[in-house]
Amino acid sequence: MKDTSTIKWPEGLKRTKTRESVLSVLIDSHSPLSAIEIFSEIENRGESIWLSTVYRILDAFVEKGLVTKTSVLNNEITLYDLTHSGHKHYAVCIDCHKIVTMENCPMDDFKPKFKNNDIEVLGHKVEIYGYCKDCKHKS
Amino acid sequence: MKDTSTIKWPEGLKRTKTRESVLSVLIDSHSPLSAIEIFSEIENRGESIWLSTVYRILDAFVEKGLVTKTSVLNNEITLYDLTHSGHKHYAVCIDCHKIVTMENCPMDDFKPKFKNNDIEVLGHKVEIYGYCKDCKHKS
DNA sequence: AGTGTAGTTGCGAATCAATTGCATTTAACT
DNA sequence: AGTTAAATGCAATTGATTCGCAACTACACT
Numbered sequence: 001m002k003d004t005s006t007i008k009w010p011e012g013l014k015r016t017k018t019r020e021s022v023l024s025v026l027i028d029s030h031s032p033l034s035a036i037e038i039f040s041e042i043e044n045r046g047e048s049i050w051l052s053t054v055y056r057i058l059d060a061f062v063e064k065g066l067v068t069k070t071s072v073l074n075n076e077i078t079l080y081d082l083t084h085s086g087h088k089h090y091a092v093c094i095d096c097h098k099i100v101t102m103e104n105c106p107m108d109d110f111k112p113k114f115k116n117n118d119i120e121v122l123g124h125k126v127e128i129y130g131y132c133k134d135c136k137h138k139s
Numbered sequence: 140m141k142d143t144s145t146i147k148w149p150e151g152l153k154r155t156k157t158r159e160s161v162l163s164v165l166i167d168s169h170s171p172l173s174a175i176e177i178f179s180e181i182e183n184r185g186e187s188i189w190l191s192t193v194y195r196i197l198d199a200f201v202e203k204g205l206v207t208k209t210s211v212l213n214n215e216i217t218l219y220d221l222t223h224s225g226h227k228h229y230a231v232c233i234d235c236h237k238i239v240t241m242e243n244c245p246m247d248d249f250k251p252k253f254k255n256n257d258i259e260v261l262g263h264k265v266e267i268y269g270y271c272k273d274c275k276h277k278s
Numbered sequence: 279a280g281t282g283t284a285g286t287t288g289c290g291a292a293t294c295a296a297t298t299g300c301a302t303t304t305a306a307c308t
Numbered sequence: 309a310g311t312t313a314a315a316t317g318c319a320a321t322t323g324a325t326t327c328g329c330a331a332c333t334a335c336a337c338t
Contacts, residue, residue: 013314013315014304014305014306014313014314014315015305015306016304016305016314016315016316017304018315018316019315034295035295035296036295048317049316049317050316050317050318051295051296052296052297052298052316052317052318052319053315053316053317055295055296055297056297056315056316057315057316059297060315069213070213071210071213071214074208074209074210074217075210075214075217075324075325078213078214078295078296091251091253091258091260093258094261100253100254100258101253101254102251102252102253103252103253103254104251104252106245106246106249106251106265107245107265110243110245110249112230112241112243112245112267113241113242113243114230114239114240114241114242115239115240115242118272119230119232119239119267119269119270119271119272120269120270120271120272120275121230121267121268121269122233122268122269122270123267123268123269124265124266124267124268125264125265125266125267125268126245126246126263126264126265126266127263127264127265128251128258128260128262128263128264129260129261129262129263129264130258130259130260130261130262131258131259131261132258132259133257133258133259136259151285152285152286153284153285153286153333153334153335154334154335155285155286155287155333155334156333157286157287158286173324174324174325175324187288188287188288189287189288189289190324190325191287191288191289191290191325191326191327192286192287192288192289194324194325194326195286195287195326196286196287198326199286214295214296217324217325
């Protein structure tokens with residue numbers, strides 16, 4: 001299991017074996033993972049955990065800001081990733097569901113306009129979908 | 140039931156009573172609705188329909204391009220709306236879930252950047268979240 | 279108008295991700 | 309080491325959505 005000491009452990013959460021496992025998997029991953037992928041990876045490593053525990057741990061991490069929850073493709077996929085300093089957006093392959101990180105953000109110099117309602121904007125989400133280079137040329 | 144004849148009926152779909160009902164509710168609505176909201180509205184009008192039928196009809200309409208499916212707030216809400224000529228994005232109130240349409244789109248003059256992967260971009264989704272003016276000043 | 283048939287719906291059961299309840303276990307403080 | 313609130317194992321449940329199948333109906337063709 002990858003050392004999780006590089007991450008500052010969130011206050012108020014006990015440092016348990018299952019939580020270390022989940023965090024470790026997230027640290028090792030290059031891209032966002034689903035709860036089931038995290039669960040499977042932990043089982044593959046020979047450790048034991050319950051899926052409901054994974055969900056509970058992810059919820060706790062999200063609440064502490066350590067992890068960011070994102071969903072893409074109109075509900076089909078919910079993913080979890082370590083919260084990165086600058087926020088990120090993703091492009092998703094419609095076919096193989098590969099996730100590619102966007103390097104820039106369209107909202108950086110953009111002011112959303114609403115007709116008469118004013119909205120206190122807290123955040124935004126941008127998702128791009130299409131085909132990755134591997135899937136572009138399938139049958 | 141509102142007259143649905145202003146909308147060109149999609150080819151290959153039989154014009155049935157239930158489909159007219161669903162379309163009529165969508166025409167009457169000012170903003171996107173969930174499947175259950177559509178179902179309830181039809182029941183409230185004294186007509187009878189099954190929820191699974193609503194889903195099937197919405198799927199068919201989406202496939203024909205008549206209706207657009209959107210989900211917001213990280214999976215919590217899936218909404219259906221008549222497809223508008225120009226595409227739309229929404230701002231969602233985190234509290235009351237009110238939907239406000241954005242008048243402009245940040246992607247209009249924006250080129251997404253990816254490190255080494257190239258993506259054939261087919262579309263995008265932008266979602267803004269925050270508090271609407273009604274919820275801004277709650278306790 | 280009557281008939282054939284593919285498409286559609288009623289209805290219930292099934293699915294799937296996610297959540298919850300409760301008894302047991304454990305991390306962390308004294 | 310003892311105490312306790314928090315965390316987990318485990319199973320059952322929820323809630324949105326989908327599926328299977330028999331009955332029905334819109335529509336095309338006599």
